[in-house]
Amino acid sequence: MEKLHLLYGNMKHDARRIVLAAIIPLFLLFVLYILKILEIGMDWDFTRLGVYPREQRGVFGIFAHPLVHGSFRHLLANSLPLLFLSWCLFYFYRQIAPYILFIIWIGCGLLTFLIGKPGWHIGASGIIYGLAFFLFFSGLLRKHVPLIAISLLITFLYGGLIWNMLPQFAKITTSWEGHLSGAIAGTLCAFAFVKHGPQRPDPFADEEEEEEENEEKREEENQPPHPDIPTETEKTASLPLHRSEQQRDVSHEQLDGNSQQDDAEELADDVDATLTQQTLHTPRQPNNHIHPYHV
Numbered sequence: 001m002e003k004l005h006l007l008y009g010n011m012k013h014d015a016r017r018i019v020l021a022a023i024i025p026l027f028l029l030f031v032l033y034i035l036k037i038l039e040i041g042m043d044w045d046f047t048r049l050g051v052y053p054r055e056q057r058g059v060f061g062i063f064a065h066p067l068v069h070g071s072f073r074h075l076l077a078n079s080l081p082l083l084f085l086s087w088c089l090f091y092f093y094r095q096i097a098p099y100i101l102f103i104i105w106i107g108c109g110l111l112t113f114l115i116g117k118p119g120w121h122i123g124a125s126g127i128i129y130g131l132a133f134f135l136f137f138s139g140l141l142r143k144h145v146p147l148i149a150i151s152l153l154i155t156f157l158y159g160g161l162i163w164n165m166l167p168q169f170a171k172i173t174t175s176w177e178g179h180l181s182g183a184i185a186g187t188l189c190a191f192a193f194v195k196h197g198p199q200r201p202d203p204f205a206d207e208e209e210e211e212e213e214n215e216e217k218r219e220e221e222n223q224p225p226h227p228d229i230p231t232e233t234e235k236t237a238s239l240p241l242h243r244s245e246q247q248r249d250v251s252h253e254q255l256d257g258n259s260q261q262d263d264a265e266e267l268a269d270d271v272d273a274t275l276t277q278q279t280l281h282t283p284r285q286p287n288n289h290i291h292p293y294h295v
Contacts, residue, residue, distance in 0.1 A: 021091035024101075025083050031102040032124070035067055050122035051112045051178075051274055058120075065178075066124040078287055081158065085131035093138070100114050104130035107185030108178065116177040125175070126182035129165070132158050133186035141190060144200040166259035171294045 039046050050065045052058025069075040090097040108126035132154050139151030163169040165183055170176035 002027045005264045009241060017091060017094075021094065022087050024090055024097075025086035026042065028086065029079055029083055032067060032069070032075060033081075035284035036069060036072060040072075047122060050120040051109055051116060051176075052120055053113050053116035055119060061121070062106065062113055063120050065109055065112070066127050067104060068122040069124070074123060078128060081128045081132075082124055085128060085154075088135055089131055092135075092147060093197045094192050100134060100193065101127075101131075103189055104134065104182060104185045107188070108182040111181030111184060112175070112178045115181065116175065121178050123178070124176070126178040126185075129161060129179045129182035130189075132161060134184075134190045137187055137190035138194070138197075141194045142198065142200055144198060147198065148152060176190050197234060 035046065038044065046068045047070070048057070049061060049068050050058070051061035069078070086101070089100060093100065104127055108130055112121050112126065136151045136154045139147035139149075161179070164174055165176055165179045167176050170179075
């Protein structure tokens with residue numbers, strides 16, 4: 001029963017972590033779709049909220065470009081990868097996930113602003129590349145089995161992303177600079193945060209804890225006892241002394257009893273000797289009373 005309760009508690013904890021890790025990715029997708037619906041419904045054009053490299057009008061796009069997409073098809077193509085990769089980030093790296101997402105977000109926009117070709121660069125593809133490269137390199141650098149498994153899964157699912165980072169293979173309408181900027185930002189984050197977040201457990205940690213516990217026990221045993229409280233050794237050593245004292249007392253009492261008995265016997269012998277002497281020295285009285293003979 002205890003094992004079942006423990007298993008149920010672990011499953012409940014894991015389910016809670018899964019749900020919490022999905023909150024921010026789902027909220028981000030919700031915002032993206034709301035903005036796209038407003039753009040189409042109100043006949044607005046959010047393209048100018050993107051990055052325009054090396055021009056003042058494109059500075060605001062460093063912060064806003066992932067929120068803008070050219071069409072629903074563009075948004076749908078980015079939705080599933082963005083949801084899955086951001087969920088992996090917040091599930092496996094929940095302690096540092098907000099910092100990683102923020103750095104990739106800003107770093108991708110900043111690098112695109114510096115190296116991009118003239119034109120408006122929009123979409124969350126740069127963040128997708130940044131998350132993919134961070135999860136891949138971070139798992140390899142940390143050498144932790146679950147994180148390495150995520151790295152292999154990223155390679156299997158999104159290994160083809162690398163071709164859209166190269167101008168020779170990317171379409172004319174594709175911002176390969178944004179993809180490359182995201183990949184660079186994610187890789188830098190993987191190296192910069194390698195000492196933070198989840199780490200490979202020490203295989204000898206349990207043995208070190210046992211050694212520390214044994215040392216504490218030895219220190220407690222070697223501590224000097226309280227002066228008022230006798231130790232077990234003192235108690236054991238005092239037992240023969242008490243016994244010897246009791247035996248001496250008993251032997252003294254026996255000697256006293258024997259001496260008293262001897263004195264009584266000597267006194268009785270003296271009385272008998274006195275009476276005997278008195279009997280011997282007492283003169284015999286004449287018998288004046290003569291009894292008649294009968295014939």
